[in-house]
Amino acid sequence: MQNNAKYIFITGCAGFIGFHLTKRLLDEGFSVLGMDDMNDYYDTSLKYDRLKIVMKHPHFRFVKGSIENIELLEKLFSQYDVDTVVNLAAQPGVRYSLKNPHKYIQANVVGFANILECCKKHKIRHLIYASSSSVYGNNKNAPFSVADRTDSPVSLYAATKKANELMAYTYSHLYRLPTTGLRFFTVYGPWGRPDMALFKFANAIVKQQPIEIYNYGNMKRDFTYVDDVTESILRLIDKGPSTESPYKIYNIGNNQPVQLNYFIEVLEEHLGKKAIKKLLPMQPGDVPETFADIDELVKDINYKPKVSIEEGIKRFVEWFKDYYKIN
Template sequence: MVSHIFVTGCAGFIGFHLSKRLLDEGVHVLGIDNINNYYDMSLKNDRLNILTKYRNFCFIRGSIENLELLESLFDQYDINIVVNLAAQAGVRYSLENPHAYIQSNLVGFANILDCCKKHQIKHLIYASSSSVYGDNKQIPFSVGDRVDHPISLYAATKKANELMAYTYSHLYNLPTTGLRLFTVYGPWGRPDMAAFKFANAILRQQPIEVYNHGNMKRDFTYIDDVIESIFRLIQKDPPTESFAFYKIYNIGNHQPVQLNYFIQVLEEQLGKKAVVKLLPLQPGDVLETYADIEELVNDINFKPKTPIEEGISKFVSWFKQYNKTP
């Protein structure tokens, strides 16, 4: 039986890019996604159409909340590594629809953990988030910092994922690696995130909502750097030193960028000025994110490094082509 890497959320932004990288490397990928309507389903289907052209890709439409479905997949396929990227994303949406986060991020993740335990999976890699740091005052954010005060339900579910993973690692020697991802952007990105949302509004000469008057910093991380980091973690031996089967990494660019500068670069690449609507800081938002990535760099010998100017240029090139904009 052919061995597969199981990628959940394979039609999502990061899941798509990771699946494509693995497929290009000749890896057999089993992907699952429920193609929900949190954002434009046509974007998810367009990503999926690229993946389904690969002979070494098998797609299942379904939700990780469906334990019966998951168990059947683990029984049917030889899965040795799981990369769990399926989740209900978005900080602000968690204020509107908390139950979606409980189901996908908690119930779904519990199902993944249990199937990994039963089938003695070699390594579970899962997406956490920089949001777990909350309004952390210590800069840059280190994986050793306390993260006991999430300021959104989304962040709370991601912190819960880390705790759940730790418990399974401790009780069952299940190797788990959590990824605290910092503001990922790039081609095929989500429409609810800044790059896509702002670019769309700027080209249509519609106002963009800029919170805290743009006086926020984000550790924007280009998608290719994220995928290279995950790919190297997949290739690396899982955490099994003595009793420590559990690991957490920050994946960030280690270079926070002022939101106002981010908008300026977008304007330059699009050749249009933004119509800006200045608003106060929103509930659940933080003033700055900044990743300490020393441990990641030491362990995988790779440092995310794409400057915002280069990353935005590549994003805008894709955005114009995808939206057939001159």
């Protein structure tokens, strides 16, 4: 069953950002075609629980599959009237890329090439895709600007995300395919990924297990609340592709780096428990600070992230306690 509306195609729709974006678009009256391979990089029950929420919506269609499967993608692009593609499917994680490099090449490079080919062939109005703040590597300029050089990635994950930007540029240049890359800065919030700091820390603190704090807690991260991310993407979908250039890159960040030690303090306060801290030096593939220059984004969509770290962590902890039935 398929309605006659144009679809927004979201890959990775059962992932953290993908789920929030899918839900928001459906609430706004869009028709969404969602795809996810439901892999077990982290607990799949979390993915299925996210999916259950959006599956109730009459204007949502779900297909289980991978962007690495070009035949399946071709079939979906032919079957559905897709207007905009938001590619969020990827193998995430900096540390996991040190252990399992081939997975990153397949999902993030081969899979993305398939998306580009289908978008070109089916003359998609706008391809929006996830890049990452990790492309900045050990950038010394602060805040990080989209005009800064990004040719020194310090992890394979970052290298694949940089590759996505270069591939998108080529398709925009050769075929005038409108592409917009989003460099996400440490996105957090309810329904987050269990491999990310906030979730890992909350889990360990509740169980009174030690948490590993790299660079002795002196790292700074531009933590960005998930609702600010979905609002930004929604506005970019509404706005459509750039008129002056088919190729655009934006930083999606909060523009306010927070020290990791303070981040943990706020989490302890909302959980009502103290962390057992294991202080460690910097890890390979990690960077001491991320800080997003979002002037370009604010200018183009007239929106600046609003949710403070204190409010964002409070909302996460409320969800976390409710989801895991913690008193």
